Amino acid sequence: MSDNPLNIRQVHHMEFYVGNAKQADYYYRNAFGFSRRAYSGLETGDREKTSYVLQQGTVRLVMTTPHNPDSHISEHIRKHGDGVRDIALEVDDADHAYEMALTRGAVSNEAPHTLKDDSGEVRRASVRVYGDTIHSFIARRKYEGPFLPGFIESNLDGRDAGLLRIDHFVANVELGRMLEWEEWYKKVFGFTRFLTFDDKDISTEFTALNSVVMANDSRSIKFPINEAAPGRRKSQIEEYIDGYYGPGVQHIALLTNEIIPTIKKLRDNGVEFLEVPDTYYEELGSRVGSIDEDMEKLRDLRILVDRDDKGYLLQLFTRPVEDRPTLFFEIIQRKGCQGFGKGNFRALFEAIEREQARRGNLV
Ligand code: FE2
Secondary structure (H helix, E strand, C coil): CCCCCCCEEEEEEEEEECCCHHHHHHHHHHCCCCEEEEEECHHHCCCCEEEEEEEECCEEEEEEEECCCCCHHHHHHHHHCCEEEEEEEEECCHHHHHHHHHHCCCEEEEEEEEEEECCEEEEEEEEECCCCCEEEEEEEECCCCCCCCCCEEEEECCCCCCEEEEEEEEEECCCCCHHHHHHHHHHHHCCEEEEEECCCCCECCCCEEEEEEEECCCCCCEEEEEEEECCCCCCHHHHHHHHHCCCEEEEEEEEECCHHHHHHHHHHCCCCECCCCCHHHHCHHHHHCCCCCCHHHHHHHCCEEEEECCEEEEEEEECCCCCCCCCEEEEEEEEECCCCCHHHHHHHHHHHHHHHHHCCCCC
16 A cells, blocks of 8 residues: 555645635734735636735645625634635645545545636645545646636735744544544545654643644654543633534644744734743753753743754744634744654643633633
8 A cells, every 4th residue: 555645745725714814814914924925806707705825935825705605615604713624735636636535435525627727727626524624635737827727926025934834733623533533544645643642641630632643654744633531621622623613723833943033023023822831931941951042032932842852842832813712823943853842731731721711611
């Protein structure tokens, strides 16, 4: 059996369905430092929806809003609020990826079709995964346009914050369904389990969760799948699923090579991060040992550090970027460590629980 039966290369883009794409475009440019690179909407002949394509490093986010209330996009927003609809994957051959996925047990969302404009053509298909989330398969055939057929170039530079690529993204699924989805990604995509965390790794006095990290053969795509584990109070996973009305993408981790200036810039731009208590920094030196960064700067910016046998990582988590307690972002810098910040889980989840309690959701 091939390790990559669908010939998946990497994440092509992530598409969000949002209530107001014009304002989301402004927010991701001015707060997160993305630059607008392409546009599609009424002016380009799309009567159904408007989309803005935002890019920073190799990270491409597409913000899409519907024009009418009967659209499936409107239904998605009515149910979920703003959130990730599509984790689109670049493949060698979309027809092959789609046929292979269906043969291996995937449910179709959209059969293969050709998208075309003056810049060339692209073949696209999609399958359904957890909740209302889908994976598109995208195969470019010498396509020269700024994004995909139907989009025009639209350049508006944002305040670049040094974000380079997607490090990982995370799915929250219902209690008891994590292993089912692990099996799905193994069987359908040929991915393997890269790491496991259980409630002994990820628990506080009140709540716990389980997580398996899936990865493709080249490790260019890594994504944990989380489920709640039984605890005394409602976990952050349950809060997410209640708020999103189903499973979905919980966070997207973006890689930087210089986390100190990146976090400084994002904070200056008004991005809100989880509050890390002073006590975290009192024990940090003894926990992670010697690191290159100035501890004072890390403390000032509230950056978290974790170490494993291969090195260390620095990370920080935003608050949810919607009013529902759903999707948030992680900013991460890796110095050898390929983990996910296990040593920070407790401090992090306690910080999340304080915010959950303020929302009346730690019950
Ligand atoms: Fe993460």
